[in-house]
Amino acid sequence: MVAHPDLKTSRITAQLSAAVKDLEHVTVHELSAAYPDRRVDAIREQELLRQHDTIVLQFPWHWYSVPGVLKEWMDQVLTYGFAYGAGGDALQGKRLQLVISTGAPESSYTPSGHNRFTMAELLRPLEVTAHLCGLDLAEPLILHSAYRVTPDELAAHAVRYRELISDVPAYAGH
Numbered sequence: 001m002v003a004h005p006d007l008k009t010s011r012i013t014a015q016l017s018a019a020v021k022d023l024e025h026v027t028v029h030e031l032s033a034a035y036p037d038r039r040v041d042a043i044r045e046q047e048l049l050r051q052h053d054t055i056v057l058q059f060p061w062h063w064y065s066v067p068g069v070l071k072e073w074m075d076q077v078l079t080y081g082f083a084y085g086a087g088g089d090a091l092q093g094k095r096l097q098l099v100i101s102t103g104a105p106e107s108s109y110t111p112s113g114h115n116r117f118t119m120a121e122l123l124r125p126l127e128v129t130a131h132l133c134g135l136d137l138a139e140p141l142i143l144h145s146a147y148r149v150t151p152d153e154l155a156a157h158a159v160r161y162r163e164l165i166s167d168v169p170a171y172a173g174h
């Protein structure tokens with residue numbers, strides 16, 4: 001799942017999603033393209049989630065959180081009875097991989113740094129969301145300093161991302 005408000009303006013997210021697009025067992029689903037008006041088809045999204053063993057959320061870090069388009073998706077798709085609560089076991093045991101880019105450098109995400117908190121701390125809401133939904137949260141793949149990263153560094157990161165995704169087991173059909 002690629003969640004960027006406007007991929008046409010994206011450097012990092014666009015290149016990373018292009019790097020995994022042709023992988024056989026991967027469905028690249030671009031949220032803003034699918035729902036330009038942000039009216040998410042929750043039934044379709046839930047079906048897509050059911051069909052995949054690993055859910056990759058790929059997004060730029062916006063205001064210490066997910067972009068609005070992804071928050072909208074979470075609000076509408078991760079519903080009671082589907083993702084949590086009575087009968088809400090559709091995501092139990094699936095793997096959640098976060099793939100994030102931030103504008104600020106890694107050194108700023110420290111207690112004494114400009115952003116005061118570590119990424120692990122700031123990711124707590126997603127961590128507990130995964131926990132509530134029974135998702136197994138993998139180590140996030142984070143690219144910092146998005147504005148400064150060189151074409152070579154970005155290409156190397158895209159290769160790491162592709163390898164990470166290639167290692168994910170194919171859909172087991174359950």
Ligand SMILES: Cc1cc2nc3c(=O)[nH]c(=O)nc-3n(C[C@H](O)[C@H](O)[C@H](O)COP(=O)(O)O)c2cc1C
Pocket residue numbers: 004009010011012013014059060061062063064065100101102103104105146
């Ligand atoms: C609305 C908005 C909010 C942002 N908030 C943050 C932030 O809180 N922390 C940070 O490190 N970078 C922040 N950034 C920088 C983005 O994370 C960065 O531009 C993005 O990862 C680059 O990916 P892209 O080329 O796919 O857009 C923000 C950018 C925008 C447009």
